[in-house]
Amino acid sequence: MTANLILFVILAVIAVISALGMLFARNAIIAALFLIANFMTVAIMYLTLEAPFIAIAQVAVYAGAIMVLFLFVIMLLGAEQTGRTSVRWWLQPVSLIMGGLLMVEIFVIVLALFKTPPQVAALPEGFGSPLSVGETLFSSYVLPFEATSILLLIAMIGAIVLTKMEKK
Amino acid sequence: MIPTSYYVGLSAILFSIGALGVLIRRNPIVIFMSVELMLNSANLVLVAFARTYADLSGQIIVFFVMTVAAAEVAVGLALIVTIFRTRNSIDIDQMNNMKG
Numbered sequence: 001m002t003a004n005l006i007l008f009v010i011l012a013v014i015a016v017i018s019a020l021g022m023l024f025a026r027n028a029i030i031a032a033l034f035l036i037a038n039f040m041t042v043a044i045m046y047l048t049l050e051a052p053f054i055a056i057a058q059v060a061v062y063a064g065a066i067m068v069l070f071l072f073v074i075m076l077l078g079a080e081q082t083g084r085t086s087v088r089w090w091l092q093p094v095s096l097i098m099g100g101l102l103m104v105e106i107f108v109i110v111l112a113l114f115k116t117p118p119q120v121a122a123l124p125e126g127f128g129s130p131l132s133v134g135e136t137l138f139s140s141y142v143l144p145f146e147a148t149s150i151l152l153l154i155a156m157i158g159a160i161v162l163t164k165m166e167k168k
Numbered sequence: 169m170i171p172t173s174y175y176v177g178l179s180a181i182l183f184s185i186g187a188l189g190v191l192i193r194r195n196p197i198v199i200f201m202s203v204e205l206m207l208n209s210a211n212l213v214l215v216a217f218a219r220t221y222a223d224l225s226g227q228i229i230v231f232f233v234m235t236v237a238a239a240e241v242a243v244g245l246a247l248i249v250t251i252f253r254t255r256n257s258i259d260i261d262q263m264n265n266m267k268g
Contacts, residue, residue: 008170012178019185019205028197035201038182042212049175049219054227058211061234066204066241073245074197077252095191103184110180114173121222128218128227136224137231148235155239162246 007048015041027081028074032067039063051128175216182209194260200244207237 018041021034039062046055073079126132137145182205189202211230218226252258 004170008174012174015178016181016185019182022198022201022205023185023189023193028195031198031201035205038205039208042208045175045212046215048170049215051215051218051227051230054215054230057231057234061238062204062208066238069241069245070197070201073249077197077249077258079195079197079252079258092192095188099184099188099191102187103180106180106184107177110173110176114171114176117171117173118220120169120172120220123219123222127222127224132224133227133231137228140225141228144232148232151239152235155242159242159246162243162250 004048008045011041011045011048015045028079029071032070032074035070036063036067039067050123053128053130053133169219172216172220176213179209179213179216182206182212196248196258196260196263197245199260200241200248204237204241207233 015038018034018037022031022038025031025034039058043055043058043063046052046058124132186202186204186206186209189205190199193199193202211233214226214230214233218224248258251263255262
């Protein structure tokens with residue numbers, strides 16, 4: 001086993017455990033903290049996949065901005081506890097079966113697709129660096145980039161309009 | 169390099185856990201977190217394939233996914249706050265009609 005593989009296994013185990021912790025945590029704040037652990041692990045995985053810029057963006061945007069927003073709303077609403085269980089008793093076992101089926105299905109497809117593993121291409125100089133990512137983003141992907149700016153504006157206006165107090 | 173299929177397998181596990189979270193949790197905020205987990209597992213596959221084929225497009229798409237996730241969280245949490253204000257509860261079982 002090479003050092004890379006050992007690192008991958010450790011990271012994968014942490015990622016799966018933290019995801020399961022999020023799934024089964026009774027308290028929503030603990031679930032959010034587990035999810036942050038998961039995002040950080042995936043960020044380290046991005047580093048091993050030659051994507052340093054994405055890794056930093058993952059920490060800043062996901063583990064930083066998005067999860068702070070989550071924690072803020074949980075504390076604002078006092079919604080830490082999940083409350084009573086569902087009125088439909090059959091929902092939980094059926095969901096477990098469906099989720100297990102989904103995982104088996106993906107694994108079957110992956111095993112079928114990777115009978116002949118794809119050839120790993122040689123990396124050009126500076127792959128995944130901010131310079132190369134920026135050059136690709138602002139040359140081939142300018143139009144989607146501009147579209148996301150409109151999307152963010154709409155989301156901002158939407159959030160303000162939705163939470164605005166109505167004056168009665 | 170570690171075989172790409174390992175990353176796809178890990179991502180499949182994470183995605184399934186996220187899907188399970190959407191199905192069995194009753195707290196809408198935790199359901200949102202599960203959706204984030206699913207988006208994140210898709211990102212992992214995109215970055216893994218970007219590395220395999222030495223193609224930066226995969227990493228660029230991850231940026232767009234992050235942007236959409238941020239927008240989705242902002243609007244979704246605003247919706248939850250509004251629902252909480254009008255009903256004083258965010259139990260997912262009680263959200264069964266469209267009219268506030």
